[in-house]
Amino acid sequence: MLNHETIAVKPLFDRESCTYTYLVWDKVSKDAILIDGVKENSDRDLRLIQEHSLNLKWTLETHVHADHITSCGPVAKKLDAKIGVSIHADIHSGECVKLEDESVTKVSPNMSFKVLFTPGHTSCSVCFVIDGHVFTGDTLFIRGCGRTDFQAGSSVDLYNSVRNKLFTLPDETIVFPGHDYKGEIFSTIGEEKEFNPRLKMSNSLEDFVTIMDNLNLALPAKIRESIPANQQLGF
Numbered sequence: 001m002l003n004h005e006t007i008a009v010k011p012l013f014d015r016e017s018c019t020y021t022y023l024v025w026d027k028v029s030k031d032a033i034l035i036d037g038v039k040e041n042s043d044r045d046l047r048l049i050q051e052h053s054l055n056l057k058w059t060l061e062t063h064v065h066a067d068h069i070t071s072c073g074p075v076a077k078k079l080d081a082k083i084g085v086s087i088h089a090d091i092h093s094g095e096c097v098k099l100e101d102e103s104v105t106k107v108s109p110n111m112s113f114k115v116l117f118t119p120g121h122t123s124c125s126v127c128f129v130i131d132g133h134v135f136t137g138d139t140l141f142i143r144g145c146g147r148t149d150f151q152a153g154s155s156v157d158l159y160n161s162v163r164n165k166l167f168t169l170p171d172e173t174i175v176f177p178g179h180d181y182k183g184e185i186f187s188t189i190g191e192e193k194e195f196n197p198r199l200k201m202s203n204s205l206e207d208f209v210t211i212m213d214n215l216n217l218a219l220p221a222k223i224r225e226s227i228p229a230n231q232q233l234g235f
């Protein structure tokens with residue numbers, strides 16, 4: 001795990017969908033958050049929570065995923081944690097807390113999470129800022145970003161979210177993405193401002209839209225089952 005002054009971050013990977021899940025905890029109180037859990041990996045995540053004697057307080061979702069089914073509902077229910085989703089997410093289950101843009105939620109004496117509403121990949125996408133780290137979901141990847149061609153996505157919105165919200169964070173902020181397809185684990189805001197081929201500071205909005213318009217990606221294999229299941233929080 002990655003040890004910082006007050007918190008620990010354990011990046012976890014789903015090989016099938018290349019999704020990152022993050023277990024983040026207060027090193028003193030052991031209060032914990034699970035971000036973007038994947039259904040098939042819930043036994044692994046529950047084992048880690050037990051091994052580290054953590055008190056899971058929250059499961060958080062960066063958006064309604066199209067490529068995998070979330071574990072947030074079942075894991076939160078099992079451990080009596082809260083489920084946090086964007087206030088803009090189209091969730092058909094009452095068992096969650098709708099999080100507002102810029103809201104700060106205290107989890108433990110040393111750990112809070114701040115919500116940044118970052119539409120673009122989907123119209124409900126959010127990022128979470130925790131003590132100098134930003135968990136970017138599919139808004140910003142290492143040297144890339146999430147696609148914008150379904151779920152009310154918008155390249156213009158994604159560009160503005162990254163430029164006006166994420167790239168205004170301090171350059172040393174550590175970026176933990178929602179996926180990686182190239183074998184990288186984390187980055188920084190400063191690195192992405194300089195080297196992200198889609199969103200670097202020297203690219204204009206027009207450059208970005210042209211790149212996104214020409215991706216020609218196939219739909220995710222599990223999109224038909226994932227979106228409705230995730231609108232029910234994976235229950």
Ligand SMILES: [Fe+2]
Nearest residue numbers: 065066138146
């Ligand atoms: Fe996504």
